[in-house]
Amino acid sequence: MRNWLLPEYIEDVLPAEAARVEQLRRSLLDLFKVHGYQYVIPPMMEYMESLTTGIGHDLDIATFKVVDQLTGKLMGIRADMTPQTARIDAHMLNNQGVTRLCYAGSVLRTAPDGLARSREPLHVGAELYGHAGVESDIEIQRLMIKALHAVGLSTLYIDVSHVGIFASLLEHAGVAEEQEQELYAALQSKDQSAVRELGKNLNQETLAALSSLTELNGDVSVLEEAAKCLPKIEAIQQALRDLKSVGTGLADLDVKVCFDLAELRGYHYHSGIVFAAYAQGYAGPLARGGRYDEVGAIFGRARPATGFSLDLRGVVSSLPAAEVAAAIFAPAVADVSLSLVVEHLRSQGQVVIQELPGQESYRAELGCDRILVQQNGEWVVVAAPAL
Structure with missing residues (x-):
């Protein structure tokens, strides 16, 4: 009967869970506010050009599409709020300095996603625009960690990478787009033999570097090893220095920071440091984010950008049951x-x-x-x- 009443992977949120979700939503927005992040409420629907242009194929197929009865144009129901905040920063606010924005709202996806395996996650997140340095990456990651602590999670594991390392290797070697896609997939699965087979036509330095990425994961000592075995390309060495700065910048928080240089999640969307937060007892990432400097270009103003989001319903669904307020x-x-x-x-x-x-x-x-x-x-x- 439940499946007949509601579509697959669409659920009601009943009073006890709804009360807890709302309480945590408010506390997170209050946390973002005292850090200078301004709350915005983007529309649920936009024209498809605004929602998906420049974002990548994955988000396009995750977006429900409808025809606007007023204009006949194709519209989408938002599957991610980050592109919307980028539009607000670039086109609506038009600030010249740093802009900090936050949001909390439901998104709709064509396939189940996140910890709750729902097609209607509740995304809560924060985005920082207008600063290209690693300091803003650290600020965003620290805010993410504080947010997860505020939700009630203590021991956290932060997995950090930098998509610029892989991109610089391929650019230096002149790798074609089709081969790039294949190498990307092999690295995501950490299949070293597949990387070697796919890259057998590349020069030995590039092939060895790509192969080593599958093994370069662990604590901060991995970055020292990477600096020795990866090509002395300035963009790569700078990426490693930035990653080391992240480790230092999070050292005072109650988290364990790990580095995984083969992690390329969102490679076609992100442009620099990427990260995800995990905790014991959870099957997947609690929150994720990264740098995406080029997204604002489709709105007429490319701005440095970094941010994170979490699915609050998914996080709450894995927490111990809350006591009902007496x-x-x-x-x-x-x-x-x-x-x-x-x-x-x-x-x-x-x-x-x-x-x-x-x-x-x-x-x-x-x-x-x-x-x-x-x-x-x-x-x-x-x-x-x-x-």
Whole structure:
């Protein structure tokens, strides 16, 4: 019956989980606010050119498409909010310095995605525009870690890479686009034998470097090893220095930082450092992000950009069950003094549920652990008797 009522991988969020999601959404937006990130609410639908141009094929196939009945143009329901914030920065705000934006809203995807395996994740994220240095990458990653701590996750693992290393190797060797795609897929699966087979026509230095990427993963010592075995191309050496700076910049936080130079997630979208956060007990990344300096170009202004997002519903679904907030029961009595007490309690943030006439048999469903009773002519809160 559930499958008949709702489409596949589309779910209702029931009261207990919805309350927890909303509480965490507010706390995350408050966290972003005190760090200088301004809240924006992009539209649910846009023309396809705005949503997917310059973003890559993966996002295009993840986007539901509809025809606008007013114009006849093809529109998309957002599958990711990052391109929308890039449009707002480049076209709407038009700031010349650094812009910090944050968002929280549902997206719709054609296939299930994220920790909750849902087609309607709730994306919460932050984006920083207008600064190209590694310092902004570090700021964004620190904010991501604080956000995950605020959600209630303690021991975190941050996996960091840099897509510029792979891109520089291929550019230096003059690799054709088709071969690039094949090498990219082989590296993503860390298939060293496939990398060697696919790159057998390349010069030995490039082939050896590509092959070594499959093994260059671990703690910060991996970066020293990479500096020795990878070609002395300045872009690669700078990427390694930036990665080392990230390790230093996160050292004071309660996280374990790992480096994986074969991790190229979002290679056709990202342009620099990429990262993902993991925790024990979760089957996939809790949050992910990276640098995407060229996305704003489609809106007429290419700006340095870096950011992250997380699926809040997915994170919450893997947390221990939250306790249901207890409430105070108020009987169905027409009494002005009772009404005044009820309003006073509610003004203090207490949940007070007023009974309706004829509902006495269903009091247990209300989940109240306290009750208002009249004692010596005054209404007072006492522990609720067992029902």
